[in-house]
Structure formats: structure tokens, C-alpha cells
Amino acid sequence: MPIGDSIPLIGIRWDDVLFVALAATLLVSALLVVTLRDIIRCGLALIVSFASLAGIYVLLGNPLVAATQVLVYIGAISVLVLFAIMLTQTKNAPARLVFQTQTLAAAVAAAVIAVVITVAVLATTWPSAGQRLWTSTTDVAHLLFRDYVLPFEVVSVLLTAAVIGGVYLARREISGDGENR
Amino acid sequence: MSGSLDSYLVLSGLLFAIGTFGFLARRNAISMLMSIELMINAVNLTVVAFGAFVPALNTHAAVIALLVIAVAAAEATIGLALVMAIYRNRKTPLVDEYDSMSQ
Numbered sequence: 001m002p003i004g005d006s007i008p009l010i011g012i013r014w015d016d017v018l019f020v021a022l023a024a025t026l027l028v029s030a031l032l033v034v035t036l037r038d039i040i041r042c043g044l045a046l047i048v049s050f051a052s053l054a055g056i057y058v059l060l061g062n063p064l065v066a067a068t069q070v071l072v073y074i075g076a077i078s079v080l081v082l083f084a085i086m087l088t089q090t091k092n093a094p095a096r097l098v099f100q101t102q103t104l105a106a107a108v109a110a111a112v113i114a115v116v117i118t119v120a121v122l123a124t125t126w127p128s129a130g131q132r133l134w135t136s137t138t139d140v141a142h143l144l145f146r147d148y149v150l151p152f153e154v155v156s157v158l159l160t161a162a163v164i165g166g167v168y169l170a171r172r173e174i175s176g177d178g179e180n181r
Numbered sequence: 182m183s184g185s186l187d188s189y190l191v192l193s194g195l196l197f198a199i200g201t202f203g204f205l206a207r208r209n210a211i212s213m214l215m216s217i218e219l220m221i222n223a224v225n226l227t228v229v230a231f232g233a234f235v236p237a238l239n240t241h242a243a244v245i246a247l248l249v250i251a252v253a254a255a256e257a258t259i260g261l262a263l264v265m266a267i268y269r270n271r272k273t274p275l276v277d278e279y280d281s282m283s284q
Contacts, residue, residue: 068247
């Protein structure tokens with residue numbers, strides 16, 4: 001059964017409802033990421049913010065990027081972050097201060113950035129911006145493997161180098177003095 | 182509201198500002214890396230939003246967003262491995278205790 005473009009009786013568009021809900025979830029979870037005291041909960045809020053951003057990508061008509069967001073961010077990076085949190089958690093860490101002494105200056109700087117970006121966006125008219133377009137995944141694939149094939153290969157080499165470097169940096173020392181685990 | 186470019190750009194600006202605050206204010210190195218992820222996500226949202234609303238950028242923006250996600254994955258791997266390496270030496274994840282140069 002089709003549900004139509006807008007909510008019956010009220011006439012608010014479903015797109016707008018979804019946008020407001022996803023944007024509110026995104027901003028609230030991002031604020032929780034930077035303010036919560038318990039860092040495990042920060043990591044879980046980070047997953048929520050990744051998921052709501054994937055929803056916004058769908059709303060923007062870009063299902064391929066949304067799927068990649070779910071696979072890479074929620075599937076891989078969140079797990080990596082949670083592993084790192086659990087490996088570096090000390091017993092007294094949540095009880096200590098979570099903010100630096102420069103928190104007030106940081107808040108002022110962030111507020112200035114937010115205000116400047118908002119004012120700049122609202123004061124600009126985008127001449128070539130039209131209606132929202134659905135991005136064709138077939139066209140993206142053609143472009144990626146034709147025009148962007150060199151950046152694609154460079155990124156694959158970069159990922160290989162990053163994985164090897166990460167293993168090298170994070171491996172345990174097994175030689176010598178026995179102090180290092 | 183969801184049909185205008187401005188709302189997406191303002192949303193990504195707010196997300197970027199939240200990430201900036203977290204990066205500058207948190208003491209834990211992993212929290213700082215999470216804030217960097219938030220900022221990368223904000224920039225990626227800007228790219229995808231322009232791609233959705235400007236016809237000439239439509240497919241290019243999707244390709245760029247995919248490449249940015251791949252590079253962000255590499256960055257997260259290296260950053261967290263660095264944090265683990267430092268943690269093994271200093272036994273703390275708090276960045277303001279990484280001050281051996283001042284002792």
C-alpha cells in the first residue's frame with residue numbers, strides 16, 4: 001500500500017520529517033560523543049551518529065555512499081574504536097576529568113565556527129543548485145573505474161600500507177628485556 | 182526543508198563545530214580521534230549534499246565521498262595504532278600526560 005508523499009491530514013512531507021528526525025539524532029549523538037564522561041558510551045554514541053548520517057545519505061538520494069557508510073564506519077571503524085577503548089581503559093579513567101583546561105576556549109572556537117559557517121551558507125545563493133537528484137550507482141561505477149581509476153588504485157595501496165603500518169605499530173614487543181609485554 | 186541545499190550545509194557545519202570542540206577539549210586520545218571522525222563525516226556530508234543538488238557534480242561527488250571514506254579508514258587504523266603504541270609506553274590514554282619533553 002503506497003503511503004504517499006506527505007503525512008495525511010497534516011500535510012507535512014515525509015522527507016522533511018525524516019530529515020528533522022535524522023538531523024536531531026545526528027547532532028544529539030555527536031554532542032554525546034564529545035561530552036559523555038564514560039568513553040565506552042562515547043563510542044556507542046558515535047555508532048548512532050554514523051547510522052543517522054547513513055540515513056541522511058539515503059535522503060540525499062545516494063544509496064551507494066549510505067551502504068559504504070554502514071559497512072565501513074559502523075562495521076569497521078566503530079569496532080576498531082571500541083577495541084582501542086577497551087585496550088586502553090584504566091580503572092580510574094572515568095572518574096578523572098574528561099576535559100582539558102582549555103575547554104572554555106574550545107567551546108568559544110567551536111561556536112565561532114558554527115556561526116560563521118551558518119551565516120556564510122545562509123548568505124550565499126548557490127546558482128547552479130537545482131532539485132535533489134538521485135545518484136545512479138551504475139554511473140558512479142563507470143566514473144570510478146574509468147576516470148578515477150588511478151586514485152582508486154592509489155587508495156588501495158594506501159589502505160594496504162596503513163594496515164601493514166598499523167600492525168607494525170601496534171604489535172607487542174616479544175624480544176629482549178621482558179618489561180614490554 | 183529537506184529539499185534545500187542550505188539545510189544540509191548548515192547541518193554539516195554544526196557537526197564540524199561539534200567535532201572541533203571535542204578535538205580541542207577532550208583529554209583522552211581516543212576521544213580526540215572520535216572527534217576527528219565526526220569532522221570527516223561532516224565534510225563528507227558536504228560533498229554528498231553538493232553532489233545531490235548540483236547536476237554537474239552528481240556522480241563525481243559520490244566517487245569523492247567513497248575515496249574519502251577509504252582514506253578515513255586508513256587514518257583511523259594508523260591513529261588508533263599510534264595511540265596503542267603510546268599507551269604501551271606511558272600507561273595512560275590522556276594526552277596532557279604525554280609531556281616528557283617538559284620534564
